[in-house]
Amino acid sequence: MDTSRQYIDMCIKAEEIQKRWGVLPGDYVWDRIDLVFPLSHNNITYIFKDPRLLDMIFWLPRQDQLQDIISENWQVVWGDFHLWIQDYDVPGTTRVDVLGLTSMEQVWLTFVMYELYKKEWRTGEWKGIQ
């Protein structure tokens, strides 16, 4: 599971993805004291008692959770992902390299942001594709 600074930044700034979060035990989160941890049942109990706690944490989705955002049909997701990875015009390089993605979580998040919101990770921000 990617808990790097880059993935944390990508997740924090992916507001559309944060809004889709249905809080569950085991979900990885980053909090404002710069800790990354999976939510425990106790954490969830506290969140339900005081929903303001949600303002202090950000969801770091796993690959399966990002895939579920696209579709429940994994074969559709895989087919679209495969096409997206291959559909890159610049010879000798890949979309993954050009965007500086360093983990599978980053690749899947970038795919979801492209597929649903037509945004791409450039210079530390999600920017709309022209």
Added chain:
Amino acid sequence: MDTSEQYANMCQKATGIQQLRRMESYIDITEKDYYITALGSDLPTTWLPRQDQLQEIVHTCCTNPMCLLIDFFNYCRELPNPAPEGTDSMEQLWLLFTMKTIYSKEEWDGD
């Protein structure tokens, strides 16, 4: 995350994968990892690895995710389109790929 009976059976029979997990402690298993626990028992019996955990097992030499994806695409290309009959999730496909890559189980049928 695939928590189906089929994936649990596949994982149970992937003894090499299960042994990898047993080398580590069971600390915070309920929060971090997926396990099957037998009825009436408190101890987890079968670990259900997530995709990132399978990728960590199989992807040891290169930090670029594209290296792993190319190997995975090549593996998938050899399969009946788009995946072996009866494969129901990305977790199952990654488990098959891991078993082939690490344990050379070419046409692994769960045995």
